[in-house]
Amino acid sequence: MNKGGQSISDRTSCYQPTAMGLSVAFHLLLILGLSVFYDPAGSSHFWPWVPSLGVSFSIRLDGLSMLFSWLICGIGIFVQLYAYHYMKGKPSSGLFHAYLTLFMLAMLGLVLSGNLLLLFIFWELTTLTSYLLIGFDHEQELSRKNALQAVLVTGAGGLALLAGLILLGQMAGSYELDRIINHHAAFASDKRFAPALFLILIGAFTKSAQVPFHFWLPGAMSAPAPVSAYLHSATMVKAGVYLLARLSPVFSHSDLWFWALALTGGVTAVWAGLLALNQKDLKLMLAYSTNVALGKLIFLLAFGSRYAVSAALMFIIAHAFYKASLFMVIGTVDKATGTRDYNRLAGLGRVLKFSFIASGLSALSKAGIPPLPGFLSKEYMYKAALEASYIPAAVLVSVNSLMAALALLVVVRPFIYKPTEGTVPATSAEKSVFLWVPPLCLGILGVMATTLGLNWINTAVIVPAGMMISQAPDIEGLKLWQGLNLPLALSGISLLLGIAIFVVHARIKEVIGAAIRLLPSGSQCYDRVMNWITRLASVQTDMLQHGRLTGYMFVLFLMMTLLTLFSIPALPLPDTLDWQDIRFYEAMLGAGLTAAVIIVLVSRSRLLAIVSLGAAGFITTLFLMFYNAPDVAKTQLLVETLTVIFLVMIVRRLPKLSDVLPHPVGRRVLNAGISLTIGAGVFWTLYSISATELDTRLTDYFAASSVIKAHGRNIVNVILVDFRALDTLGEITVVVMAALGASAILLHRKRGRE
């Protein structure tokens, strides 16, 4: 870095503590403000924005949005603090915090929106700001590619979502969430119900990285660690889950909803769990395990029973805490050792003590050890599954045992195993408190949430949010100890299975890897689709932009012909042809004009063509004279004369008409067909117009005010220089510019010769 850059960097780092303090204060203020206004029964605030489109700036603050707001702002504080040190010294780290804050606000807007279209706007804002964050290391090609992948996948889903939301809004006759949720019973028989649901599901599944759109999430791991800790724990990827939870009252009674959510969620959870086991990079492992968590949440929303909803809400809290903390710890490990490959990591527990504790607490929650939030959500998950049947219970047991194995893998090997020859020595990266305090706090807060704060969480969010989602009045708060029962046994079984998978991990990894290679990966499919699109675009461009003027003209006039054929014949013609009105000399002039035009068409002599062109122009001048347009006739006469003079001047220096080959006969016949059709269309339209009543209001006004207001007796002149003076000024400007352009073109050569 050059000296100037260094000094700027120094200067910005002086501002950073202040900026950091302000940022934290801002987050706290948001939390405080929202908490003060929060009423578990739910409240709405409404400001009209674009009333004609049904868009309003309405805020809806209830249990569900409050839960997400708390997580967004709360985790946001820790992520900002962690990023403060993590990004220190990097160029434009200030920008990074700005992006992070913008993203936080977009996310907050998303969960607080009370209007579908407003929600969509914030939804797209999260996509855009996440693009800036994921591609923050934009000097690396991979970073740019993955950011683009994320924004294209979620952006495409966003378009589907918009269509779905509009359908939903049309069904309800309003885009206000309050109204839609209150009237949900009326939609079930609407024929737009299934398409709306399908489109909204695509939006939610792309955002929440469900199979087959899961691949963008691991790709987004090229982002700096704080981004992953924020976007892939509490925020971005949860937006889809939030949306489904929010719209659950509208759709959850349909079979389509159940099967789509249960299958997609279940498949995602199991498949991503296997993919996670196959990773070497700890960060990628966490990324796939985020896919697992999202799949599990969608799976739970499919059931929508009171236990399932409570379990999902608790799991959202648990996952936000432990996943953010784990991503931060992995970031610190990366800083300390320069690698995230778990084969090369061992014995970090002694060097990175606090990170070890933080990741230990988080991993226990992830694995589902009592009394951590992960355990609690698992208990209720099993309760909900057992209510339904043994299949969901089996799915959940396998998913949870995968989760437990992953939790062990992330912590045991890097932190507890003894260092061997192949491992990388670690430098202590914990000198800065900002690198270990945030993950540790999140870990401890996770423990406290279920031990000390469970009652508060129950009354503040679980019960109101649960009632919001399932619309059932019988939601109860979660209880930590429920006695010895089947769910507890299943919990134990999944834990044991997890340990078993961890032990034999090295051996089954090969089997899993072989199985995965048999199937096409999502990322490869994405690349292939992108290739097709670019190839299609270039083929299409080559076809349309071939660089031949006649081709462009042909397409242009062909389209006009088709338009003529489809629209003009509908116009009515006058009942009687008024051919008796035509005087003999007019008919003769018409015949003369036609003859002149034909000579222009067939003549191979340049001069003859120009003379005939002049003749045609002068005959039109005569018609202008007959019909009382002397000013126009005079102008036309001058212009025709000048045109002929210019043409004769220039034409001598141009190649002869016979020097350029005409089109082949077939093409000429086609051209004739096109021009005759359009000509006939013009005739038809004009003649049809002449049979209608003329609206003379404007003419009458000009005639009446010509003398009184503009003090001129020639009405045409008055219109030009007075009533439409600006128009005439524009016309003069065009002529001046054309003259300037023409002289520049013609004079340039002379100067070049000198």
Add this chain to the structure above:
Amino acid sequence: MELLLSLITGILVAAGIYLMLDRHVLRILFGFILLSNGVNMAILTAGRLSKAGLPIVPSGSLTPLGPYANPLSQALILTAIVIGFGVLIFCLSLAYRAARDLKSADADDMNLSEKEE
């Protein structure tokens, strides 16, 4: 009367378009001139034809006496003629330069700017 003028307009437009589809730049320009004339005639016809009187207020009167030709369509044609003439002159010089520099009057050869470098 409108019948005749509509017919003439149709002929001018058809001939203009046919010429504009040609390969020789000069014929394309001829087409442009005929099309301009056709458009002027179209505006005149759409504003209705009248042999009754000039759109002029006689001295001593505040409004025209008796029927008069539509002044609005005439004003519009005037604007159209002048702008059409300006554009025509620009196109003429462009065609002239292009034909001299490229030693060809074939419009399909005049695609230097669209070729990839």
